[in-house]
Amino acid sequence: MGWIYQAENLQHRYGTQTVLQLDHLSIERHKIVGLMGPNGSGKSTLLRLLAFVESPSRGRIAYFPADGRQSSEAARLQVTLMGQEPYLLKRTVLANVVYGLKVRGESENLEKRAAEALQWVGLPPRAFLKRRWFELSGGEAQRVALAARLVLRPKVLLLDEPTASVDMESAQRIREAALRAQRQWGTTVVVSSHDRHWLFEVCDAMLHLFKGRLVGSGAENILLGPWRRRTDDLWAKLLEDGQELVLPGAPGPDAIALIAPDQLQLNLAPEGAPSPVAPLDVPCRVAGTLLRLTLERASGRILATVAVGRSLFTAKIPCGGSHRERFYPGQRVTITFPTENVQWLV
Numbered sequence: 001m002g003w004i005y006q007a008e009n010l011q012h013r014y015g016t017q018t019v020l021q022l023d024h025l026s027i028e029r030h031k032i033v034g035l036m037g038p039n040g041s042g043k044s045t046l047l048r049l050l051a052f053v054e055s056p057s058r059g060r061i062a063y064f065p066a067d068g069r070q071s072s073e074a075a076r077l078q079v080t081l082m083g084q085e086p087y088l089l090k091r092t093v094l095a096n097v098v099y100g101l102k103v104r105g106e107s108e109n110l111e112k113r114a115a116e117a118l119q120w121v122g123l124p125p126r127a128f129l130k131r132r133w134f135e136l137s138g139g140e141a142q143r144v145a146l147a148a149r150l151v152l153r154p155k156v157l158l159l160d161e162p163t164a165s166v167d168m169e170s171a172q173r174i175r176e177a178a179l180r181a182q183r184q185w186g187t188t189v190v191v192s193s194h195d196r197h198w199l200f201e202v203c204d205a206m207l208h209l210f211k212g213r214l215v216g217s218g219a220e221n222i223l224l225g226p227w228r229r230r231t232d233d234l235w236a237k238l239l240e241d242g243q244e245l246v247l248p249g250a251p252g253p254d255a256i257a258l259i260a261p262d263q264l265q266l267n268l269a270p271e272g273a274p275s276p277v278a279p280l281d282v283p284c285r286v287a288g289t290l291l292r293l294t295l296e297r298a299s300g301r302i303l304a305t306v307a308v309g310r311s312l313f314t315a316k317i318p319c320g321g322s323h324r325e326r327f328y329p330g331q332r333v334t335i336t337f338p339t340e341n342v343q344w345l346v
């Protein structure tokens with residue numbers, strides 16, 4: 001156990017734009033860590049920094065291999081990144097999969113090792129080893145790219161949206177192979193994905209990025225403005241279905257509210273009750289439909305995804321007891337928002 005990465009005051013800029021600003025970052029060895037956040041929040045940038053293919057504009061990332069010998073050479077050999085595009089060499093599948101081994105000066109049993117890696121990602125070696133790069137579907141190319149990383153038995157596997165543009169079968173194979181690497185070899189896996197339910201289900205820890213900053217450990221609710229200041233000094237946000245969300249203390253109309261999922265209280269809406277418009281009292285309450293229940297592996301709790309208009313909210317349901325049985329997808333529910341513990345970002 002222990003940390004494999006640690007960093008303080010890490011910053012990365014492109015030109016004058018600061019795209020990543022992390023006060024502290026640590027990633028535990030042998031774990032599977034999810035990276036989530038909207039488009040442009042800095043996930044790919046962070047993965048490139050963790051892969052040491054780019055250097056941060058400020059600060060440095062310390063890498064601690066299991067043998068304790070800290071060196072950039074160890075990191076170069078032990079860490080591998082699979083980007084959003086497979087970028088295969090214009091050669092056969094075999095040449096692609098063994099390329100990294102050859103670069104590392106290895107020459108033994110290359111074909112056998114490539115065949116094994118292909119099996120891990122569900123591509124039968126007999127059918128695929130001799131295929132050329134243009135004879136693969138998008139999903140197969142992505143799986144070949146993953147096999148080319150797995151064959152190295154990496155200590156750290158960094159995956160940037162590995163299932164974003166592949167079909168269901170390829171996505172499933174990719175997910176299984178990544179988990180197997182972690183379980184079988186103790187590979188530390190850091191994976192960015194917009195498939196938040198999968199991340200919740202498999203990750204030991206989550207990093208939630210928003211505008212280049214770490215805002216929490218995954219399921220936080222991020223509520224963007226505009227907020228309208230009411231005469232009673234509370235701030236209201238109009239949701240797509242006409243309901244209003246009312247919170248105190250916004251620093252301005254464009255502020256962003258951040259609310260942890262365990263702060264939201266979920267209740268069953270009374271049978272046959274019309275959608276309530278936001279009550280004037282505090283705490284604020286809105287009504288929605290429970291879409292999905294997901295087990296969050298890291299906490300052992302159930303996460304409820306609730307749709308209110310086109311907005312999605314995440315609330316935590318305490319584990320065990322009657323709570324679990326009360327809720328199921330399709331139900332009308334109400335979510336009560338806290339009046340305190342809202343973190344405002346500007």
Ligand SMILES: Nc1ncnc2c1ncn2[C@@H]1O[C@H](COP(=O)(O)OP(=O)(O)OP(=O)(O)O)[C@@H](O)[C@H]1O
Pocket residue numbers: 014019037038039040041042043044045046
């Ligand atoms: N090479 C680059 N040059 C200039 N700006 C860049 C470069 N790469 C990324 N950016 C900018 O940095 C910010 C973070 O981008 P990044 O790709 O890390 O986000 P992301 O969270 O991975 O997004 P997505 O979910 O869309 O992949 C964005 O504003 C992006 O435009």
